[in-house]
Amino acid sequence: MFRFLGIISLSLLVANCYKTYDGYKIVRVGIDSEADYMKILKLETQDLLEIFTEVRSGHMDVLIGPKSWLTCQYHFKTGGLKYKVGTDNVGKEVEEEHKRLLLKTPVAPGQFSYDTYHRIDTIYARLDALVAKHRNISELLELGETYEGRKIRAIRITSNVSSDATNNKPMIWLDGGIHAREWVVPATMMYIIDSILGEEERDKSDRMAALIDKYQIVIAPSINPDGYEYSHESERLWRKNRAPAGCRGNKENWFGGCFYSLCYGIDLNRNWETPFFGQVGVSDDPCSLVYPGKAPFDQKSTAVIKNYLEAKKDKMELFVTYHSYSQLFLTPFGYTHNLTEDHDHYVEVGKAVVNAIAARHGYNYTAMQGAQLYPVSGDSFDWAYTVLGVVDSYCFELRPDGDSWRVGFELPEDQILPTAEENVDGLLALIENIKYEIGEESDDSGGESNDTEDESDPS
Numbered sequence: 001m002f003r004f005l006g007i008i009s010l011s012l013l014v015a016n017c018y019k020t021y022d023g024y025k026i027v028r029v030g031i032d033s034e035a036d037y038m039k040i041l042k043l044e045t046q047d048l049l050e051i052f053t054e055v056r057s058g059h060m061d062v063l064i065g066p067k068s069w070l071t072c073q074y075h076f077k078t079g080g081l082k083y084k085v086g087t088d089n090v091g092k093e094v095e096e097e098h099k100r101l102l103l104k105t106p107v108a109p110g111q112f113s114y115d116t117y118h119r120i121d122t123i124y125a126r127l128d129a130l131v132a133k134h135r136n137i138s139e140l141l142e143l144g145e146t147y148e149g150r151k152i153r154a155i156r157i158t159s160n161v162s163s164d165a166t167n168n169k170p171m172i173w174l175d176g177g178i179h180a181r182e183w184v185v186p187a188t189m190m191y192i193i194d195s196i197l198g199e200e201e202r203d204k205s206d207r208m209a210a211l212i213d214k215y216q217i218v219i220a221p222s223i224n225p226d227g228y229e230y231s232h233e234s235e236r237l238w239r240k241n242r243a244p245a246g247c248r249g250n251k252e253n254w255f256g257g258c259f260y261s262l263c264y265g266i267d268l269n270r271n272w273e274t275p276f277f278g279q280v281g282v283s284d285d286p287c288s289l290v291y292p293g294k295a296p297f298d299q300k301s302t303a304v305i306k307n308y309l310e311a312k313k314d315k316m317e318l319f320v321t322y323h324s325y326s327q328l329f330l331t332p333f334g335y336t337h338n339l340t341e342d343h344d345h346y347v348e349v350g351k352a353v354v355n356a357i358a359a360r361h362g363y364n365y366t367a368m369q370g371a372q373l374y375p376v377s378g379d380s381f382d383w384a385y386t387v388l389g390v391v392d393s394y395c396f397e398l399r400p401d402g403d404s405w406r407v408g409f410e411l412p413e414d415q416i417l418p419t420a421e422e423n424v425d426g427l428l429a430l431i432e433n434i435k436y437e438i439g440e441e442s443d444d445s446g447g448e449s450n451d452t453e454d455e456s457d458p459s
């Protein structure tokens with residue numbers, strides 16, 4: 001009997017171990033209106049499909065399993081939705097990537113490489129090693145813990161880092177990895193860190209030295225490590241965090257359990273406090289890939305970052321969050337089509353950034369207002385703009401471009417390095433175009449007026 005149970009539990013374990021996505025398709029659906037979008041959210045609530053990408057100009061991609069395919073086709077036709085199959089068997093691409101990564105030799109503790117996607121332990125060990133090596137200009141920050149108890153770590157880089165005076169320098173915040181499956185993002189963040197510290201991009205050492213004299217740069221390479229690890233171990237295309245979210249369709253049974261199933265994960269990039277929280281571009285179904293949670297910052301991962309940044313808001317000159325994919329540079333607002341009063345500035349910054357990126361390897365990114373894709377509420381760069389008052393607040397979507405018919409989150413490993421390189425150039429162009437320098441401007445920046453002592457002191 002026990003042996004029998006043992007066999008069952010072992011086979012369940014194997015079955016649950018790694019989702020194969022065998023026979024799953026990526027299907028592009030035309031979205032011409034709010035009503036079209038709501039139809040997709042409804043099919044998602046019925047567990048017939050998963051949202052694969054945000055809405056792009058006029059369409060979105062969804063992931064459909066083999067059992068739901070006929071039903072989805074029926075709903076698309078009766079709902080008047082145009083659709084086209086992109087990738088026919090996602091499982092094949094997921095399996096191929098999985099095999100390739102297994103063949104890579106692991107790096108030694110504290111080392112890093114840009115020819116594969118590394119796990120969170122490797123990323124954190126690298127941060128430890130970098131801070132130990134560059135003591136005068138870097139320190140490790142533990143911002144807090146995730147739902148599953150992993151650390152959310154950041155590195156703070158500035159010249160003469162141990163001096164308290166550095167806290168008065170203007171601050172740049174960069175984060176990555178809020179969406180678990182966007183693996184090229186933490187890798188790019190690590191390359192940016194390596195470049196600023198002089199481990200990479202050595203021909204830019206003078207520029208980097210000037211940069212860290214002037215600024216304190218805080219970089220959190222992987223702010224959803226629970227989801228990131230889960231996407232490596234269990235479901236490659238997992239997007240959210242791993243906290244229990246609630247019952248499918250919010251339907252509970254008479255005993256306080258779930259009528260259907262308990263769902264996991266909150267979309268952390270819908271969980272920030274912005275106007276129209278929980279109302280635009282989200283679903284109230286806890287199973288949805290765009291479920292924002294019950295209230296802003298009800299997730300530990302977003303709350304710890306909010307607490308850290310709120311305390312620094314008077315010093316914040318630049319906020320950037322990195323995602324993949326689509327090759328975009330997005331500016332506020334994300335939650336409404338209305339233009340901000342800084343729109344002309346964004347057009348100028350956008351040109352500088354996409355030109356700098358293209359100059360490196362010839363890849364074209366598009367600069368646009370976030371909501372031009374489709375308005376969503378609760379995203380972090382809108383929070384930084386509207387609540388913290390950081391005018392220069394942006395979101396990158398890295399490679400590949402949005403027209404790719406591949407599984408875009410599985411960027412081939414030989415593109416990690418060029419993606420990271422072009423984004424060092426994009427970031428430098430961005431920093432050169434910051435609108436309000438702390439201490440020089442005060443009235444319009446949204447931040448409180450600081451006295452002139454706040455000007456950076458590179459000594």
Ligand SMILES: [Zn+2]
Pocket residue numbers: 179182323324
């Ligand atoms: Zn994302």
